[in-house]
Each structure stands twice: as structure tokens, then as C-alpha cells.
Amino acid sequence: MRPITRNFLVGLLVVAALLLALGAVPSLLASGDPYYLTATPADPPADVTPVNGSTLSERRFPYTFAAIASPEGRSAAYYRGPLGLKGAFTHAPFDEMGAYAEQYPEAVTPTATYVRLENTTYRLTVTQAADSES
Structure with a gap:
């Protein structure tokens, strides 16, 4: 796999993980x-x-x-x-x-x-x- 493709996929996974975390965090805030x-x-x-x-x-x-x-x-x-x-x-x-x-x-x-x-x-x-x- 080429480095640019790998970096793009890693970045995409990081963004997806952050969005999932942002969706879960509000329910924990009290x-x-x-x-x-x-x-x-x-x-x-x-x-x-x-x-x-x-x-x-x-x-x-x-x-x-x-x-x-x-x-x-x-x-x-x-x-x-x-x-x-x-x-x-x-x-x-x-x-x-x-x-x-x-x-x-x-x-x-x-x-x-x-x-x-x-x-x-x-x-x-x-x-x-x-x-x-x-």
C-alpha cells in the first residue's frame, strides 16, 4: 500500500472515531x-x-x-x-x-x-x- 493511501485511510479512521466519541460523550455529561x-x-x-x-x-x-x-x-x-x-x-x-x-x-x-x-x-x-x- 502506498504511503499516501495509508495516511488517508488512517486519517479517515481517526475522523470516524472522533465523530463516534463526540456522539457518545454528551450522554456521559451531567x-x-x-x-x-x-x-x-x-x-x-x-x-x-x-x-x-x-x-x-x-x-x-x-x-x-x-x-x-x-x-x-x-x-x-x-x-x-x-x-x-x-x-x-x-x-x-x-x-x-x-x-x-x-x-x-x-x-x-x-x-x-x-x-x-x-x-x-x-x-x-x-x-x-x-x-x-x-
């Missing part, structure tokens, strides 16, 4: 108190039309479905990470709330989003709490 998406059964305000939860994808809204399915009514913890770096590489409860505001503005109030699933309407909010799991 700093500060965790954020949760909480779901509590509630009646929506009169001017709010809840999102039909049966039309939502569990892959697109994993925090929503985790909070609704949880006996405590909250999703798994999400940590922002140092300097907010993690947010650019991972899915967060904030992303879901932003998607609701963009796609379903009639279901969003300044403090919550309302989703109806299996004849129950849930009030979704992002909360920050001291980590009790540590």
Missing part, C-alpha cells in the same frame, strides 16, 4: 440538578385544545410518553451538561416542548402543554428538581 418532563392529569383551560396523543410518535416524543407511563408522572432525568454543550447533540424535554409550541400552538399555554391520551388529558411541564437518585 452537571447541575436534573430536568424532568412531568405529566399530571388536568382539565385544560377553556381556550386550549389538547394534542391528540394517539397521533404522536413515541420516537419523536420519548419524554412525553415516559412521563405519562411513569407512576410518578415524570420522565427520566435530563442534565444540561457543562456550558450547555450537551443540548446541541442530544434530545431534551425542551425540544419536545418547543415542538409542541411550533406544531400545536393551540395546545400550549405560557406554563404548560396539554396532551390527551386514552381519555385522559395531561398537563406537561418541564421541572427542575434536586437529584434524589444519586
Whole structure:
């Protein structure tokens, strides 16, 4: 194998390894108190039309479905990470709330989003709490 070809392949492997590492690192970063998406059964305000939860994808809204399915009514913890770096590489409860505001503005109030699933309407909010799991 010629040296230029070998150097190119080594460089390509290094770049691929760095990209894989960059994808894995954000999930390992955890700093500060965790954020949760909480779901509590509630009646929506009169001017709010809840999102039909049966039309939502569990892959697109994993925090929503985790909070609704949880006996405590909250999703798994999400940590922002140092300097907010993690947010650019991972899915967060904030992303879901932003998607609701963009796609379903009639279901969003300044403090919550309302989703109806299996004849129950849930009030979704992002909360920050001291980590009790540590």
C-alpha cells in the first residue's frame, strides 16, 4: 500500500472515531440538578385544545410518553451538561416542548402543554428538581 493511501485511510479512521466519541460523550455529561418532563392529569383551560396523543410518535416524543407511563408522572432525568454543550447533540424535554409550541400552538399555554391520551388529558411541564437518585 502506498504511503499516501495509508495516511488517508488512517486519517479517515481517526475522523470516524472522533465523530463516534463526540456522539457518545454528551450522554456521559451531567452537571447541575436534573430536568424532568412531568405529566399530571388536568382539565385544560377553556381556550386550549389538547394534542391528540394517539397521533404522536413515541420516537419523536420519548419524554412525553415516559412521563405519562411513569407512576410518578415524570420522565427520566435530563442534565444540561457543562456550558450547555450537551443540548446541541442530544434530545431534551425542551425540544419536545418547543415542538409542541411550533406544531400545536393551540395546545400550549405560557406554563404548560396539554396532551390527551386514552381519555385522559395531561398537563406537561418541564421541572427542575434536586437529584434524589444519586
